[in-house]
Amino acid sequence: MSDPSTPPVPTDRAGLEKDIAETRARLAETADALAAKADVKGQAQAKVEDLKVTAQHKVADVRQQATAKVHDVSAGAPGSAKQQSGALIAGIVVVTAVAVWLVVRKR
Incomplete structure (x- = not known):
């Protein structure tokens, strides 16, 4: 009873x-694939790295959006340039803190 999908066994030495x-x-x-599946620590580390990169991208996006929004708002806001710069920095800090908090909270 041989399996039809199995190729015939060669008879010569080569x-x-x-x-x-x-x-x-x-x-x-096959052994490498099984070892990779069994490496839970390695899989967890890879997932952490993926999440870290995703969080960094999200923070960068939020920071860019916040900077643009604060710039738009501060361009029409009354006050000196120094006051507007302080508001801009405060806005960026707040938005960054909220973004980091949201990323950490999702974990």
């Missing part, structure tokens, strides 16, 4: 050695 080498390569790939 063919056998080639077949053995291919089988070892497939076995090594």
Whole structure:
């Protein structure tokens, strides 16, 4: 009872050695895949890195949007340039803090 999907076993030495080498390569790939699945710590670290990068992008986007919004608002706001700069910095700090808080809260 042989499996029809299994190729015939070679009878010459070179063919056998080639077949053995291919089988070892497939076995090594399978073992590596199983080891990667079993590496929970590695998977967790990869997920943390992904979340960190995502959070950094979100913070950068929010910071850019906040800066643009504060700039638009401060251009029409009364007061000296120094007062407007202080308001701009305060706005950026607040928006950044809220963005970081939202990212940390989602974890």
